[in-house]
Amino acid sequence: MAFYRRKLPHLQRDDKRHFVTFCTLHRWVLPDAARSIALQCCLHDNDKKHFLHVAAVMPDHVHVIFTPLGSRATGEPYSLAEIMGGIKGASAQLINRALDRRGRVWQTESFDRVLRSSESLDAKVDYVLHNPVRAGLVARWEDYGWTWRRAEKHPFAVA
Numbered sequence: 001m002a003f004y005r006r007k008l009p010h011l012q013r014d015d016k017r018h019f020v021t022f023c024t025l026h027r028w029v030l031p032d033a034a035r036s037i038a039l040q041c042c043l044h045d046n047d048k049k050h051f052l053h054v055a056a057v058m059p060d061h062v063h064v065i066f067t068p069l070g071s072r073a074t075g076e077p078y079s080l081a082e083i084m085g086g087i088k089g090a091s092a093q094l095i096n097r098a099l100d101r102r103g104r105v106w107q108t109e110s111f112d113r114v115l116r117s118s119e120s121l122d123a124k125v126d127y128v129l130h131n132p133v134r135a136g137l138v139a140r141w142e143d144y145g146w147t148w149r150r151a152e153k154h155p156f157a158v159a
Contacts, residue, residue: 017067017115018080018115020064021061021112022088022109022110023061024061027060028105031099033095036146039148041087042057044086045086049078050066051066053067053150065121091106
């Protein structure tokens with residue numbers, strides 16, 4: 001188990017699912033192209049550094065649920081800071097380049113929590129997928145272009 005603190009405390013439990021939300025700076029509304037880039041960055045290290053269960057890129061924030069994976073070199077799980085730094089750092093650079101802009105895209109902090117074994121992963125995945133519906137963006141989550149969920153089950157997916 002790892003713990004680090006910025007302004008908010010962050011707790012990482014090896015082989016456990018993490019529910020993470022991160023927001024745009026000043027709640028800037030991401031254009032469609034930026035949402036696509038953010039989703040692709042969430043998927044980039046899937047099955048390499050993390051096992052992604054679900055992702056939803058909303059207009060001004062992102063939800064992901066993933067399980068950190070172990071490094072092939074060290075066998076140690078990738079840290080939450082490294083995983084989130086990769087997603088947020090790469091997406092910020094690519095978004096700025098695509099939109100011909102400069103400056104920060106994301107708030108420094110992310111809100112994360114380890115899902116308890118008693119919590120249903122399916123219920124949390126459903127919560128993330130239906131976020132665009134609750135926000136009134138679409139009638140069905142399947143109609144929203146910036147959601148992704150893992151199709152097959154995996155040992156980490158056990159409720």
